[in-house]
Amino acid sequence: MVMRVRGHAAWGVLLLCAQALAGGHADGIRIGLTPVVPDGQIDLLEEVRDYLAAGLGEPVTFVQRRSYREVMDELLSGRIDYAWICGLPYIDHEEALELIGVPVYQGRPHYRSYLIVPAIDQTTESIHDLEGRVFAFSDPDSNSGYLVPMTQLLAAGRQPDRFFSQTFFTWTHADVIAAVAARLADGGAVDGYVWDYLSQVRPELTARTRVVWRSEPYGFPPVVARRSSVTQGGGLRDRLLEMGDDAYGSQLLQRLRLDGFVAGDPALYESIREQRALLQGERPVP
């Protein structure tokens, strides 16, 4: 159960202590993170969390789960208030969610899906060359890591579940890259932002992969709130949108390789909506 600490600061501290003693949560705001954010950068995430907490005047907790779906379940059931999710689950539950902020990457609130193969593979030019091979997806609710390659095959008239000899989910984009680098998979679909980010912080990993194809731009995975919690959403939205205004905030953004956040528009995700329509029937909507 989520306990909200409100009111007077002294009461808040008192309650915090009491709940800490009781072993329960003393979190002010719980933000769910999906693997759209590169994991493995705990120090950076903690700094972002503390930065947000300081700006909001409330404790902030990041909640990480294995799959998009688990995060979505917690968000929709009210166990967490906000989440940084992919565009696909956002449009799946558009009516229950409110856009809080969309990251700006390379000047635009867009990102792409990359098709990658092991670096040793110099012949593959598109996903169609990978017939009968092993393919790695990141998450069934990911746009870049699942929806994009699936619709690509469907658009070409192929049955995705028969096209590859074997497919599997790694649940994070970074692990798609690792699986392809280890040649466990002959190809994989990955969030372009994550690949770009890792190519700078872990170049030895991305060097063992080769980007074969880049998709058209899609709306960058947004930060959303459950509609019932919009009242507080204003605070977080302001924090995100103003993040580039102070030196520390812009330094954090720069380390995340992001330019900043914009309020965003549901129309950003129109292309994902179209793709999802293609896959209707192929994919159960959570």
Next chain:
Amino acid sequence: MKAPLFANLSYRFKVPLLLMLVILMTGGLVTATLVGHSYNDLRRDLIDSTQRVGEVLASTLVPALKHDDLWRAYQIVSVPYRARSGSAELETFVVVLDRRLQVYVSSQPELFPTASSLPAEYRWLREEVERQLGPAGRVLDAREQDKILVVQPIFDGDERSRYGTLVIGVSPSALMPRFYAMLLRATLTSLLVLALLLPLGWYLGKRMIGPLTHLAGCLGQLGHVPPSAISCQVPIGRDEIGQLGSQFHHMLAELREKEALEQRIMMADRLAAVGRMSAGIAHEINNPLGGMLNAINTYKRYARGDEVTERTLSLLERGLLQIRETVSALLVEARLERRSLTMQDIDDIRTLVLSSIQAKEGVLCWENGLDGEVGLPSTLIRQLLINLLLNAIQAIPASGKVWCRVWIADGSLFADVRNDGPAIPSGLIDRLFEPFVQHGSTGSGLGLWVSYQIVQQLGGSIDVASRDGDTRFLVTIPLPVRNGGDARHGQALSD
């Protein structure tokens, strides 16, 4: 020709060298055995640990296989042998085969790609896996691939449903660096121990063989040096060298005895020859001498010559008488004599020589062990003892000491005459009993010759031992058997 070279090598080197060789061989063998055992232990440890890893992996993989979670399965199999730095881990692989014996996942997808068959060199493994029905793991030795394969079926907890098979391949050659390090350590340790043991082996070998070489040196003197001049401290004991030592001692003693015997025989032969010759000469002289003395007697009785003739004849007579005296002394004729030796005779001798010893202010110790009559001619014994005593008295320095002891034992008469004068020179002692050998300033040189002749005629012996301060003449004369009589003695007496 190496064998003769070694065969001729002294035992002083041979035994230490052999000891060192044995030490070297022992060290080498022990090291090799230990290292061999250690290698087997290493190999067994490798197999055991691989089997344990296989069991853990197999049970951990069940949920991933159950849910067809390939990525999870990959994470599980890639953890235990994730390459750290060396290539040894790279040579280890973990492969999960599904129920159709296709590769489901492996720690090295580039060697064992997912959803493919086993590579050609491991195709034989399919039969092995198919035959393996139970949940127990097996170990296969794939020599061609230089691999030890642990094959572990992946069963559910209830051991009923089989999800696949786990194969772990480890390279025994990955042990080689560790093995070489161990070999190096063992060799260094052995060399250190050998460095301590080898000098000890050399020393012990030398020490063991020392008495033998010493004995060989002593034996080498035989034939070049007279036995009496060899002096060797050879070891005596119960071991073989000790036995050789005592044998050598024994042999040396016998050789010395033989040498002494030969010398005695030589001396006796010489004396006998001298005796025969002098007796012959004496007889030849005695006959014309008797005639000449008879002629002088006849002339003195019947003719009256002038004064010059009388003086000349008297001179001739005195000269001829002196010759007869000397010749008769040389002959030592045992005259027939009835009177036997008594205790009184011995004491008389003391009285006779007492004045001589008093003249030298010496001391005469006397021990007369006779009791009553002894069946030996008294005159000869008296002459013998007087001769020996006078010689002894002559040998002692002023205020010297002379001992005389006479006794009967074991059917013989013993007379022991000793003095504390200087030793008889060694060159003289061999010829002591020859006539006219003078070792003193006075005397005719016939005293000991006569003594020797008397003892010879009585069938006895005379032994001399002389060193500074103690010169000893021991006379032994057998007593005649009372009834029946000694034939030899009787003949000697009647001669």
